[in-house]
Amino acid sequence: MELRTLRYFVAVADELHFGRAAARLHMSQPPLSRAIKQLENEVGAALFDRSPSGVSLTPVGAVLLGEARALLDQADRLRVRVAAAAGTAAITVGFLGDSADPAAARLADAYRRRHPQVEVRIRETDLTDPTCGLHAGLVDVALTRGPFDETGLTVRELRADPVGALVRADDPLAGRDSVKLAELADRRWFLFPEGTDPAWQSYWNGGAPREGPVVRAVQECRQAVLWNGTVGMTLLNHPQADGLAVVPLIDMPPSRAVVAWKEGDTNPLIRSFVRLAIAAYRDGAFAST
Template sequence: MESRPLRYFVAVAEELNFARAAERLGISPPPLSRAIRRLEAELGVTLFERTTHSVTRTPAGDVLLAEARVVLDALEAAGRRTRRAAAEPKLVLAVKADGDAGLLEPILTRYAAEPGSVPVAVRLCGWQEQPRLLRGGEADVALVHAPFDGAGLDTETLAVEPRVAVLASNHPLASRDRMELADLGLNAGTVDRHIDGARRGHGDLAQVLTAVSLGEVVTLLPASVAARYPRPGVAYRPVSDAPPAVLSLAWPQQSRSTATAALVRTATAVAEEARDGA
């Protein structure tokens, strides 16, 4: 199966209109229709139900749309990685600025001392952007907190640490030494959604902590953040039943880069030493 028919199929599957899909692709409708017919004949399935007024995907079409997007993204990512390798051999590591559990610097230092290591460019990114950068070929490896979309990625857990409540120092709960999720109006099933909403609504960590100090938001953060970012007006308090924060290293499943493999080994060793020394 070639990539062009897949691109044609994705355009029709997303537009559900042959004329709009043809315009999007820069071709006329008749050759587009013929290409879809050939693809259906090749696969031996019907991908679209067509009437004079509508086009809808069949169940087979739904499956192929999901698979085709993965394939086309992988092709584009391969091109990006190839161009980057030709321009300058290096690794790109994606990480949220405050999302490394204190491991980024020791990982980079240890890896730089390894024989045959290549330069590592750190790409600072937004909340949960790392999987997209990996699948798109814009990064080779990433540090990312769970939960995240791991489709097409291999992962290695580096750190599991408690979460703490982050609240204004004048908040009524700040006088407590410890609390439970229920005190914050949360339960184990709503924690991730709550954290995701707080981070997306306030951008980077500095903005989150400012919002906390102003009493606009209460959230949960990994304990390592509390240790590294003390701030006037912000109180960090243990939450006895909060699910832990899990930091993973992620990289594309199809990666065959020896440099990426070496960085993964180094990061795993550094994280293990950090756990043993804790």
């Protein structure tokens, strides 16, 4: 029973869908199905119930899932401890600037408890690079927000947070219960510099071309609104400075908090980071960029 096959099994158990599991593992579905069938032959029992309505774990599969997770976690810890003994255990984590999400603090606590000997290097980036240096090879893993160019990356959603229009507190919209994008069509918005990821720029501009001052950082966004009366988007529950207000945007999709890393990277420190990030964000509901 190989560790690789167990990782395949856990992916299918997590997704309960062979196609999604294959995409997550960056492989085609037929070899994944063959590997699971071989594992079932080794175990001597079916691990999944397959039906037109979907895939579910059998009782035997549920038992194996718990044991497989523990075994894979132990294997990862072994690799990390050996790397730490050799003085090579380190991970570089990218963050978007001005992150005050309590989930990030929970993640830091959990990661330090799990890997006390690992050096965690932090690279904080501004709003011009939502991958926090992943595409440039400057970080191992990024805690950030979508959307952005995911070419060559693996991205897992952690949470979806509602957004609102950021305006001055004396703006006519400030007292509204909600607002639609069409009502902001004639307003000036803050923009990101030329060359910023198009998908990222488009999302934070409400999906339409805009005109307005160019900003790079969250604080610059706030100042652009305060000084110029521009409008922009922010997380609905993001704490705001005096003089600013946030009005819920009812026709804008939520902002996705995500963890991303290089496609195919098998570093156990990254795998552990992703697992702990999923748990940390699942346990809390508030986030801010």
